[in-house]
Amino acid sequence: MIMSGKTLYDKLWEDHLVHLNPDGSSLIYIDRHLVHEVTSPQAFEGLRLAGRKPWRISSILAVSDHNVPTKSRELGIEDPVSRLQIETLDQNCRDLGITEFDISDPRQGIVHVIGPEQGATLPGMTVVCGDSHTSTHGAFGALAFGIGTSEVEHVLATQCLTQAKSGNMRVTVNGNVGPGVSAKDIVLAIIGRIGTAGGTGYAVEFSGEAIRSLSMEGRMTVCNMAIEAGARSGVIAVDDKTIDYIRGRPFAPVEDQWPAAVTAWRKLHSDADAVFEREVQFDAPSIQPQVTWGTSPEMVVPVTGKVPDPDSAANRVNRDSMKKALEYMGLRPGLAMTDIHLDRVFVGSCTNSRIEDLRVAADVIRGRRVAANIREALVVPGSGVVKRQAEQEGLDRIFMEAGFEWREPGCSMCLAMNADRLEPGERCASTSNRNFEGRQGYGGRTHLVSPAMAAAAAVAGHFVDVRTF
């Protein structure tokens, strides 16, 4: 029998195998455990009730992000429930000696932004967090996936997880995208084609020239949304860009360990003869800026397109969900995407709130004004570090002069757990990752787009093709 090579996912998996159970599931070791305030209190409570202690404190990095206010932090947190969650995390971290960036820490930010930014996410690691967008960290050649609260407790107590190995799937994006087309458009186009269950049961490796050409920020955007394609994890092979990004970060390997680390990281790619159970190919030059029209990320069309007609659906299930989505979104079939007028614009979230995203958005609005029909346009940087960097570059002024609000870091209107939210019926161009019903506020209508497309829409008051804007 000829042995085929290993995929990157195979290598990462084997490298973390502690014990193989008779039923085929495995106990795998977890290198990095990221913790936030929403999915951890019950885990810490469970641990305490069972009289257990965390296995390895130094593997844990905690931060509050989902509930934090993005207006001035000095006023404290108004909502008592939000405040209780945040204080509970602070207390748990203090009690156990866990490193936490609390809301007064200059490094505080969205958990998936700060991990890589601090060098706490490294190639070859297993990275978990009680949050589905943990897939983001796969951009570094790490095996990263979201877990539930029981699993958070399990990792705290054992430093391991019991998992069944996923299948291998590869999405190859050949060629290069045109100007004005970003990582977000690539991943939305992928989800538009393969669907929100297209990657279910697989670890998806993103490869091809278009992926290699992306910056680390762009790669994080792509892996971030792997979960929206149904895959628990997305991975991208390590290359020079990966290593350059990590060099010098606060928690990156210290100098005398650096060469050995880099040698190990260079092996983190799929072998040339590796076999994937599922392969999908995309042609990058044909990918256009994308806009979602419905209540699932797969309900997406190019900005040059129209709101689709449910009667064109392949089957009854699709037709019904399209009808429901259009009703919720208040849209009629055949409407040009560029005729959709907006009430709000949100630039932020772990998908698109890194420095590069803010630069691109600022470039589009430089010297322009937010349209009169836009009630609110928000920029919420992904972290304190991103915020300060942007301010050094003068991006904050560009945004504010154009009529955007410049906020403190956090998840904000990505899921509206804090005070930033849509009112019922309001329509928003958002750089986040989910357009589910009520996601950005009860009755709110979300259209997912790239930062450049969101910025252009803010200026125009409706969607426009940023390539001709």
Add this chain to the structure above:
Amino acid sequence: MEAFQRIHSRVVAMDRANVDTDAIIPKQFLKSIRRTGFGPFLFDEWRYLDRGEPGMDCTDRPLNPDFELNQPGCEGAEILLVGQNFGCGSSREHAPWALQDYGIRVLIACSYADIFYNNCFKNGLLPIVLTKEEVDRLFQEATSSDYRLKIDLESQTVIMPNGDCLNFSVDGSRKYRLLNGLDDIDLSLQYSDQIREYESKRRKHAPWLFRELLPL
């Protein structure tokens, strides 16, 4: 965890595909720092005509008369029959907690979202996968009021009112844990020595992974 017994219950059919966890338990309830008390808010936005907030008393809230769980005779149902890709979206474990707290013990569908599927087992819920044809058949039959099914995890069968049996597969260790009400952490800690051994090897080969994350 409560051991999983044989179940004989009324079935509630929800013929909707891609029901996401935001629909199962809307995000305003994620603010709780407890594991219990979510049942009254299960499917909150669909179930009630007003907006639910944590801590609310649900007894006098206006019910949506069209919603499946609000149909007469559905009280106390332990089996929920649902469309494909149930539980997609956010990984919140509050979704199985809410189902469990409401009293649901068994889900039947032709597919589930991965994380949700795993979370069910960890919380004593049994998510049964049947073929599309079998699920369609159940949907057709479950329209009659007081439609009941028997679920026998031991023999991995769904027993229909006319006595027909539908077999389902379930991973052996998950079945064992459900039947015995065992905690995952206890099972994993049986391998403590192996974990320690792995850890010390890894520390030697990749010491940079074991750096202390120091405060500022």
